[in-house]
Amino acid sequence: MKKSDISSKYWLGKISIGYGIGYFEGNVGDNDLHCHHAHQLSFAKNVGQYIQVSDGEHCLFSSGVYIAANTLHYLQPGIYCSIYIDQTHFLADAIHQFLRPNSSMTPLSEDLVAMLRESFIEQHHHFNAFQKLLNYCRGGNFKQPTIREQQLSNYLQLSEQQDLTLKQIAEQFNLSESRFSHWFSENFGISYRSYRKWLRLLKTFQSIDSQTNLTEISHHSHFSDQAHFSRTCKQMFGIQPSLLKFIPSIEQIPMWQPSNPKL
Secondary structure (H helix, E strand, O other): OOHHHOOOOOOEEEEEEEOOEEEEEEEEOOOOOEOOOEEEEEEEOOOOOOEEEEOOOOEEEEOEEEEOOOOOEEEOOEEEEEEEEEOOOHHHHHHHHHHOOOOOEEEOOHHHHHHHHHHHOOOOOOHHHHHHHHHHHHOOOOOOOEHHHHHHHHHHHHOHHHOOOHHHHHHHOOOOHHHHHHHHHHHHOOOHHHHHHHHHHHHHHOOOOOOOOHHHHHHHOOOOOHHHHHHHHHHHHOOOHHHHOOOOOOEEOOOOOOOOOEO
16 A cells, blocks of 8 residues: 555654664554553654644643653544553653653653754664653763662563563562562552553564555464554554554664662
8 A cells, every 4th residue: 555545644754763772753543531551752753844743631731741651642644653661661761850740741841852863863763762761861960870760671572472470470589479569669669450451562562564464463462352452552652553654674672771779
């Protein structure tokens, strides 16, 4: 199918995904009110243009906006770029410390938007772009992850294909399920169960293309059926998974962690 034949309801552009981070650049198509477990930095792709983000009651009109994790919102269609940072990722703390937002949706400064455009747009590989964002934000107040947090991050990456249960991963850290669950929620702001759902969604997105059988990949990604997958996708991202089927292959961003963790 030619791009000119594709309805504007579809999301068109490119996606990069790494452990806890993601980037979208292109046409934002249909989406409904939704929330997800990632902080989001969205900005207009072109200088002089703006984006519109609404929480259902108020609309924010700006060249760029920070949307805190678990905030209900939707994007008006347009040519945007969006950076996603899971709450479990060390970059999330650096951005929060830098922005110090006083609301769940906060306009970005023009200087930050300019840096984001320069670092992310039209890049073939986005690993360096995320590193530039970290360097821009971290200053002298950057909180290094603890050794346990870094060990968990490493372990989740190595075992992500196994879709580990709470019991399985708690055993790896010699903790009871309740103690690990409490520690995970306290440190990362979400339950481990919700985090597993987030990871499954990201992995499933990597399998979607114009020839995709959504029923097959739903089962392969441990959703009970296609309806379950579609409901979860709409809740987390505000879109039906079929709207992503014209996105080209997804770039894999390599594992990225800061050095010298503290105890």
